Amino acid sequence: MTSQLEVENLQAGYDDLQVLNEVSFSLQPGQIGCMLGPSGCGKTTVLRAIAGFEPAWNGRILIDDIEVSSRQLNLPPEQRNIGMVFQDFALFPHLRVEDNIRFGLREMPRREQQSRIQEMLAMVGMLAYARAYPHQLSGGQQQRIALARALAPAPGILLLDEPFSNMDVDLREQLAREVRNILKQENNTAILVTHDQHEAFAMADQICVMNEGSILQQGSGYDLYHRPANRFVADFIGQGVIIPATVESPTTVKTDLGLIRGKHKIDAESGTIVDVLIRPDDIVHDDESTESAIVVEKAFRGADFLYFLRLDSGIEVMCLAPSHHNHKINERIGIRLNVDHLVTYSRN
């Protein structure tokens, strides 16, 4: 099976500063990928290298099995068959909405242009705004037009550079899901850059977590949350604490909270001390339980409470409890371990 996008050992940077360190990944046709990481991790550089705005120092990039970037080659952006949605949308302020979309369709006969514009506007639900100017639209509407403009020429791959970062927080996830539905309808291949994991989860099939110019882990949101490959990913994705544990058998560890049994073999000798990742949803509030802890702090989050608990041993953990379990600070509450995925890290 051929892939739509292939990035192989990509190295790139600005001036003398190398930003990317042997980045490799690929996307199948119709797949939505995501580069996720903190600011300055190089995720935008990956996107700009794919677009052709930054040359590859080493390695190569293939779009549709055609080499577009390598050490010797840097095909200009206009010849790469890409579409791009920018952080600030970059709509042309002097053109109406319809002419913004028409901008990339100049190869088409006039009649087809018009029907393609209508099609695109219908797709993003903006048919009524064809004659409007960008400054008359809200941020979310501009976003949709930017998407329609980028998709109109039917690019082989769509690049989205932090497309929701200018939006209200409440809108982001909703828009991310909307954009995903649009892309899936048209079976577009796309790649998204963001620092917001919720956007990534809402939109992407495959997520690459990046830090300091390298991809640390690739996988679905579920995998990244439950099977983080290293401490950085564990810390960056979701919440949780790391507590010490002793290896009892190849699949079991002993913690202050009790025994945890995993499905996979632990990479450590019996008797050694390792670190275990405990997510808030790994600890269940249970009044019947014999284990208990003291509430140190709590955060009300609507449907649930996030409790910060101190065990008798002094170790602090987090616990996600349904909203009707409203306990006071300093109260002792019963808890029970419910770990589906045992994640251990050796200590150094």
Place this chain on the structure above:
Amino acid sequence: MQRLWKPGIFLVAVLFSLPIFTILSFVVYPSSEIWRHLTDTVLGEYLVNSALLMLGVGIGTLIIGVGCAWLTSVCVFPGKKFFTWGLLLPLAFPGYIIAYTYTGMFDFAGPLQTWIRQVTGWGVHEYYFPQVRSLGGAMTMFSLVLYPYVYLLSRAAFLEQSVCVLEVSRTLGCSVWSSFYRVALPLARPAIVAGLSLALMETLADYGTVSYFGLGVFTTGIFRTWFGLGDAAAAAKLAAILLMFVFTLVVIERGSRKRAQYHHTTNRYSALPQYRLNGYRACLAFCACFVPLLLGFLLPVVQLGLWALETYDYMVDKSFIALTTHTILLALSAALIAVVLALFLAYGKRMLKSKTVTASIRVVATGYAIPGTVVAVGVIIPFAWLDGSLDSLLREYFGVSSGLLLSGSLFALMFAYMVRFLAISIQAVESGLGKVKFSMDEAARSLSYTPTEILMKVHLPLMKGTVLTAFLIVFVDVMKELPATLILRPFNFNTLAVRAFELAADERLADSSTAALMIVVVGLLPVILLSHSISASRVGS
């Protein structure tokens, strides 16, 4: 092409900052006999007069500018809408033209004094009447035409202030007026200072008014030293001292502009509160705005118009039309060159993103502050040296004389215009280019457009407005320019400004009115443009 860009920018920067550095080099030039004579006799007078003039103009422009800005931005009174842009009209008057007009009006034989004598029956020397041609008169003239700088910038600052800040001060117990003094005014201070510095730069740059009024200040001193005493070095030394004053103002102005950016405490804007004024208060507000407009624009325009009606029979002839055509052609070509150079520099800055390029453009952009007299001296010294060297070289090897190839030519004049006005076009073009965000270039490229196509389809349409504005402003400024033109124009070459100056100097005030009126009418163009943008824009909406 791109490889030539950077050296090209340096070349432009070096060329057009040459006059500044020439003048500055005279600070360390050994003093001549004449220079010692000047320091003993007139230098003190120049310093005192310039300082007093700046003080008077400073106070005048502050009171008129800030007061009108506050009234038109937060109060409602009859005529407010009109005053919002109408108060800019005096900007169309160069200082020297309003000075001639008022001198003519208020002179002993002028309409006002004649009327007073007729009504009262007083005779000569039997009553007191203030002299227009005095230091106080000059302060008044400059205040009347330069307050719009303070008005414009402080009004913009008031409008940019968040309503929340004003409302907070009300909830903390300040009345409307005390929130003006305690909150709005301090917040707007950097903008006000920036506007004030611009007004003072113009004051220092003026030659026409002070020379007509016979005041000893730096610009008139430079003329006298050069053309009266024939000492170019001493004139350049005077110019260098003037330049120090100007640079201080530039530093203050740039610093204030920078600080003004930090004064935005919030990004939330809503319609400013509007205090409805009634009865005598409304009447007072109306008068406060009407008087500057009346004195700074309406009255002088009417006077010029009356004179023009009297004199146009014999003043508007073939030579006048030729003179006008000359002036317009000169201004058009200067504007064209300024815009092309500005485009070259601004695009270079955008593409190269290099600190040295940005720095050299900043050096060129200092030119707007340098008085025309200083520019002229700074241009003529190196050009004369070049001419002299070339001439002696040619005579030595070929036995021919090249004469004054550069210094007496239109080239030298054009060069001086660029030194002075390039900054204006750079500023306008840069602000236009700032609207074309990099992501727009990239968006167009991702939609399969080549860089050249992007220039035509994205940049050109977006930049058109600002480039035209830059063109227009340089055009008008060249038409108004007096001292540099007076010094550098080729023999027998005149502009409307020079003609008006010469006629006025010959006490033919009425005869100078057609040329003066022409300049004012053209000067109205950018004012109209400005007033249009001022009424169309409101930050945050």
